[in-house]
Amino acid sequence: MTAATRWLPIFALTCAYGASVDAQWVAMSARSQLASLNNLECSKIVTRSYRRTADGALHRIDVIGAAGGYVDGRDEDTPVTRNGRPLRRTMRELKGSWSTGEFGGLLAEEAAVIAGGGVRLNATEAGESVVIAYHVPANESAWDLNINKRAWRPGYDAAITIRMGRVATIARSLDDAAPDGSLWQITWRVDYERRTVGERDINVPVRARYETCRRGSGRCDVNEIVFSDYREFRSRSTITFASASLTE
Numbered sequence: 001m002t003a004a005t006r007w008l009p010i011f012a013l014t015c016a017y018g019a020s021v022d023a024q025w026v027a028m029s030a031r032s033q034l035a036s037l038n039n040l041e042c043s044k045i046v047t048r049s050y051r052r053t054a055d056g057a058l059h060r061i062d063v064i065g066a067a068g069g070y071v072d073g074r075d076e077d078t079p080v081t082r083n084g085r086p087l088r089r090t091m092r093e094l095k096g097s098w099s100t101g102e103f104g105g106l107l108a109e110e111a112a113v114i115a116g117g118g119v120r121l122n123a124t125e126a127g128e129s130v131v132i133a134y135h136v137p138a139n140e141s142a143w144d145l146n147i148n149k150r151a152w153r154p155g156y157d158a159a160i161t162i163r164m165g166r167v168a169t170i171a172r173s174l175d176d177a178a179p180d181g182s183l184w185q186i187t188w189r190v191d192y193e194r195r196t197v198g199e200r201d202i203n204v205p206v207r208a209r210y211e212t213c214r215r216g217s218g219r220c221d222v223n224e225i226v227f228s229d230y231r232e233f234r235s236r237s238t239i240t241f242a243s244a245s246l247t248e
Helices: 004-014 023-037 105-115
Strands: 039-053 057-070 078-080 085-090 122-126 129-136 145-147 150-152 156-163 166-175 183-197 202-216 220-232 238-241 243-245
Touching: 023 105, 023 156, 023 166, 023 202, 129 238, 166 202, 183 220
Parallel strands: none
Antiparallel strands: 039 057, 039 220, 057 078, 078 085, 122 129, 129 156, 145 150, 156 166, 166 183, 183 202, 202 220, 238 243
16 A cells, blocks of 8 residues: 555545645646556547537547557657548647547646646545645646637646545636637546556556537537557667668
């Protein structure tokens, strides 16, 4: 049993009595989990759908496949498939709604903003978990958004769920999202679960959901992501002899 696991019940109890949350402990938990994800790869399936109204039925647009992972301290950005057909582009180059950073970037950004001390944390108990909520102002935000070719970093509300000393969920949301008024709501959530990869027992992303809703039409775009088939990253090298090229 780790020190973080032993300390969690005491943490939950003090939160119930209104004591302040230890921001450095929360940041340390996120950073520790992020470090354990380094040099992992997995399969990533993104089902893109839309609904005509905020509470309407989902209609599938397409299914995007890619390699996911956190390699050498950054999220992988590999060529993708669309409905099973290879595309010569990465997730960032897709038309329509897309997102990156679910694997490690989100953990890194939230750990940094909490450790910086510029946000006020509020904790509540939820069964065996502790939910830590806070608001990130725009001047502290690292959330990069690009709508209609206009980029900005908005302020947002966030929540981290910690269970048994590990980050189980990270969620972000904001209203009145786009400076041009085209969007009114964005939500983003990543769920983590324990998996054995090689000889390691670690928390890895298993599901994510990204939703944007438009002002006026009420249309919402929904991306649902499933991560599976985890494996250790193995280095790739290319050796060339004259006109022959061998890739390992």
